[in-house]
Amino acid sequence: MRISVYVPFLVSALLTLPAPRLARRLAPRPAAWALACVALVTAAGWTGSLALLAFTGVAQIPQVAAEGHWSVRALRAEDPVHLTVAAGGALLLAVSLVLLAVTAVRHVRQVAGARRECARLPGDTELAVLDDDAPLAFALAGAPGRIVVSRGMLRCLDDDERGALLAHERAHLHAGHHHFQTLWRLTAAVNPLLRPLADAGAFVLERWADEEAAARVGDRTVVARAVGRAALAAAGVSRPSVLAATGGVVPQRVRALLAPPPTRRTLPFVAGALLLTLCSVSLVDAASDSDEMVDSAKRVRCAAHDAATGPTAVTTDHRHRRHDFCRGYRDRDEHQGPHA
Structure with a gap:
């Protein structure tokens, strides 16, 4: 554990520092899955x-060692980790778990709020049009999810651009992009190094939806024009924390939409996979x-106990449990070997 634990x-x-920059240059769909694997x-x-x-x-606390039936002195002799490092690890672990719990509670509340919003939206189809002059367009995950667009946004776009906008939001729902967001938020709460990766993931999801919309519409220029006009129209307008065509x-x-479709590159994924394997093996x-x-x-x-009482001694005092444990440990070593 001298090196492998670190x-x-x-x-x-090594993964989270270059990952955001690389993710922006790779094909968005595999990049999103790669970022999810890295985060997890x-x-x-x-x-x-x-x-x-x-x-x-x-483990070096005497009361804990007594319950576990091990020697504190032997543990200190074998373990190279300084107590200060161990205490720092315990503190960081506690902070990470608290942040994870807080983030999880917030996420559950957001999911519950999204479902309530879906239930209040007019109609029962996937598309909900709000009678609002403010330019809004976003995908609202729920059971089932809804695509929410305001009349103000629809008036800003022509027919082709409206189709591209709806295809973009539909891609968010059908690909389950909210699950990726949830994973990145929770892992970033546990590991602060993953926060830049979560921000890059949000951009990759928008690019993924852009590419899906371009494939469905058949014209990358139309999608680029729809994204640009929608973003200009929604500038300065507050919107809920959801997946939207104006995000990123x-x-x-x-x-990226005005350029040729991105090509898939294997080298970054292979390098990342090797590093993830190294992390798991370590x-x-x-x-x-x-x-x-x-x-x-x-x-x-157990050896110290046997030297004091004898390996077959029968105890009736508070050391009875320790004696039984050592006897069971000796029996296991006799059958499986000392390093089983």
């Missing part, structure tokens, strides 16, 4: 490493080292 932190930095694996690695660091400190960095989206290796360290400390404790 590898997930390094991988988080690095958040799990971050949390697991912090938990292992925290355990090395908690609009000039970059328009330039975490498993650190967990295995921690388990072996505790096993060794338990054997030292």
Whole structure:
């Protein structure tokens, strides 16, 4: 656990720092899935490493060691993690879990609010047109989701641009982009290094919807024009925190639509996959080292107990549980070997 426990932190930095810039240059659909995998694996690695660091400190508390039947002295001799580092890991883990809980509660409230909004919208079809002069257009996830467009927005666009706008919002709903947003928000709450990645993910989702709309309409210029006009019309208008055609960095989206469709590149995905594999393997290796360290400390404790009472002694005092545990541990070693 000397090095492997820190590898997930390094991988988080190596992946999350260049990932936002790379994601903007790659095909949006695979880029979104790649960002989701990066967020999930690095958040799990971050949390697991912090938990292992925290355990090395908690395990050295005498009361905890007594309940676990291991030797504190042997644990300190085998574990290279300083108590200050372990305490820092425990503090960061606690903060991460609290932020995760707060973010999850907020998300549940937002989902409940979205469902209430869907229930209040006029009509029962996928498209809901609001009698409002303010230019609004967004996808509202719910059960089922709805596409919300105001009359003010429809008046700003011609027929072709309206079709492109609706195709964009429909792509958000049908591809389940709100699930990607949820994953990035939760993982960014756990691992602060993932916050830039979550911002890049929002842009990638808009680009994904742009490309889906262009494929459905058959004219990238029309979609670019619809995105640009919708963004200009909605400038300065407050809108709910939802997926909208006017979201993201609009000039970059328009330039991408006016250019040829993006080509798929394999090298960034292969490099990212290798780093994610390294993160997972390192975490498993650190967990295995921690388990072996505790096993060794338990054997030292049992050896000291046997030296004091004898391996077959029968105790009737408060050490009875420890005696039974050591006897079971010896029986396991006899059948499976000392490192089973």
